[in-house]
Every structure is written in C-alpha cells, then in structure tokens.
Amino acid sequence: MDCPKCKSPLVNGLLSDMLLTKHCRECEGDWISRLNYQTWKSERVEHPPNPDVLTKNYHLPYTPSHLDAKTAPCPECSSVMARGKITLKEPFYLEHCLTCGGIWCDRGEWEVLEQLKLDTNIAQIFSGVWQAQVRASHANELERQAVIDKVGIEMAQRVFDLADILEKQPNGDFAAAYLMRRFKGEKS
Ligand SMILES: [Zn+2]
Ligand SMILES: [Zn+2]
Numbered sequence: 001m002d003c004p005k006c007k008s009p010l011v012n013g014l015l016s017d018m019l020l021t022k023h024c025r026e027c028e029g030d031w032i033s034r035l036n037y038q039t040w041k042s043e044r045v046e047h048p049p050n051p052d053v054l055t056k057n058y059h060l061p062y063t064p065s066h067l068d069a070k071t072a073p074c075p076e077c078s079s080v081m082a083r084g085k086i087t088l089k090e091p092f093y094l095e096h097c098l099t100c101g102g103i104w105c106d107r108g109e110w111e112v113l114e115q116l117k118l119d120t121n122i123a124q125i126f127s128g129v130w131q132a133q134v135r136a137s138h139a140n141e142l143e144r145q146a147v148i149d150k151v152g153i154e155m156a157q158r159v160f161d162l163a164d165i166l167e168k169q170p171n172g173d174f175a176a177a178y179l180m181r182r183f184k185g186e187k188s
Pocket of ligand 1: 025
C-alpha cells in the first residue's frame, strides 16, 4: 500500500502506543484501517462529544502539514475520501473513506485529535450536525468577545453571569425583555 499523499510505500506504524497504522516515513502521515480503529476504540473509554472543545482550544499551537490541502484517493480502496474540517485557528482536514471506513491523518493530526479528546469520536467530525454545532460554538464565542471588547471584562462577566441565571429561570425571558425595554427607552 502506498501513501495517498506522496506515494511512498507505507510501513507498519503505531499511534498512541496501541493503535496500529500504516505509516509514511516520507510525509509522516498515517493510515488507520477501519478494523484497527475499531479494535483500538473498543478498548478505550469513549469521551462524550463536545463541540465547544474546538472553541476552547482555538489557539492550539499546531502547524498543519503542507500536504493537508491535497486531496487524495483512499489508499485501501481508491474511493474519494470525505474531508472533515477541524476548525482551529490553523484549521486542518481529517480524511475518512466512507466506503472502507479507514482514516487518513497527515503529520501531527492524530496528536491534535487526542489532545481535543476527539480521537474516540472520529465519525462525528464528518456529521453535518456536529459541524453546525461547532460553527454555533464559534459564533457564540465571537459574540462574547465582542461584549468584552465593548464593556470590559468585568462588566462582561457580570452580564454573562446574569444571562446564565436568567437562562435557568422559568420566566428569564420576561426579565431579559425588561432589560431590553430599559435600553430602548433610553435611546429614543
Ligand atoms: Zn506520504
Ligand atoms: Zn477506502
């Protein structure tokens, strides 16, 4: 089997001490077959998927491989591989063959997935629901940042705390509407 990215022959490799792969010595990518992934995963505690993890680790220091941008056919069955975006400041794509179920990681990608605890949940990265949740999480964080920029961190924290409290109240929306009215009244 040859490397889908640089065509060098793949050799036996190992990730996370236990996960058997086919490794490319040239570009340092790894091919994880469906069977090897399932075997490895069955011996692990599955982390519950958390779409906020990408927002919280947005600035994770990582330089994607220059081969990440290159699309490639599955090294096992030659099918076109799906690309699942990992939205960090330095985004990268994980590749997954939907036909044979294998996973391609360019150099360093697996280690990032491990750090983000996404390593036991590869399939969800390719789901539309998950990608939408990640986008919502990022948008939410941008909004929070905008509030901090406008009113300062101290006031912003009080606003966030109040929002959290109101969210848990059965009539929280009523109190929020009161606040909105106060400001509308002041401006007109
Ligand atoms: Zn390679
Ligand atoms: Zn395949």
